[in-house]
Amino acid sequence: MAIRNRVKELRARHGLTQGELAEKAGVTRQTIVSLEKGSYTPSLLLAMNLSDVLGEKIEDIFYREGDET
Amino acid sequence: MKRVIIEIILSVIFYTLLAWVLSGAAQMFRAIVQFEETDWSQGGEFYFTFNLIPFFILGLFSIFYAFYSFKTRSTNKRTLKWMFTSMTEYSEGDERESIITSKATRAGYYTYGVTVPIFMIILVFSPFFNEHFPSYPFYTLAAILNISTIVYGVVWVREYRK
Numbered sequence: 270m271a272i273r274n275r276v277k278e279l280r281a282r283h284g285l286t287q288g289e290l291a292e293k294a295g296v297t298r299q300t301i302v303s304l305e306k307g308s309y310t311p312s313l314l315l316a317m318n319l320s321d322v323l324g325e326k327i328e329d330i331f332y333r334e335g336d337e338t
Numbered sequence: 339m340k341r342v343i344i345e346i347i348l349s350v351i352f353y354t355l356l357a358w359v360l361s362g363a364a365q366m367f368r369a370i371v372q373f374e375e376t377d378w379s380q381g382g383e384f385y386f387t388f389n390l391i392p393f394f395i396l397g398l399f400s401i402f403y404a405f406y407s408f409k410t411r412s413t414n415k416r417t418l419k420w421m422f423t424s425m426t427e428y429s430e431g432d433e434r435e436s437i438i439t440s441k442a443t444r445a446g447y448y449t450y451g452v453t454v455p456i457f458m459i460i461l462v463f464s465p466f467f468n469e470h471f472p473s474y475p476f477y478t479l480a481a482i483l484n485i486s487t488i489v490y491g492v493v494w495v496r497e498y499r500k
Contacts, residue, residue, distance in 0.1 A: 295432070296432040296433065296434065297431050297432050297434070297435065299339075299434070299498065300432055300433075300434040300435075303434060303500060306500075308500040309434055309500070311433070311434075312433050314433075315433060
């Protein structure tokens with residue numbers, strides 16, 4: 270089962286570019302690109318970092334495919 | 339990604355140049371052995387030529403290669419220990435790149451598992467090649483390294499673009 274995310278939507282809501290989000294989360298911009306495309310599933314540590322940066326709970330950013338509400 | 343591709347191209351050139359230089363050195367030692375084994379009691383002359391150009395090219399290339407590798411590494415990894423203990427093609431800027439590097443390394447390792455037995459079989463036929471192409475074991479080893487390096491690079495780029 271694939272894990273989906275709302276990173277793109279939340280990033281736009283915070284007015285951040287991919288590069289800015291990448292810098293705040295401590296990863297490369299290409300990792301954010303892959304995350305938004307859904308082709309990369311992050312580690313728990315990166316998920317926690319993104320949660321801190323975007324100010325959302327992890328479960329509000331990441332969800333299992335088919336679980337979207 | 340560009341840095342990894344350039345490093346892979348540089349590695350392939352380096353291994354090929356190294357095979358060229360070492361095969362030249364082996365020819366020189368063959369000539370020395372021949373000189374030692376010659377019976378000089380009857381007199382005679384002995385000539386051999388030794389081409390220094392490959393050594394010169396490898397030396398210049400190595401300086402450029404080392405400089406490029408050192409210059410393009412992230413500043414926190416610019417240590418001599420890192421230079422000598424890590425492959426220059428490795429790029430582990432974040433967790434995703436580390437995973438990509440692991441996958442590419444695994445693919446390169448699988449490639450060894452296939453290419454080494456194939457080239458071992460080819461080496462069985464060395465008596466047929468030795469006379470006309472005595473340096474071919476060096477090029478065989480370089481080919482094994484080059485094939486694995488290229489597979490590593492192809493997998494790395496493919497995974498990076500996902």
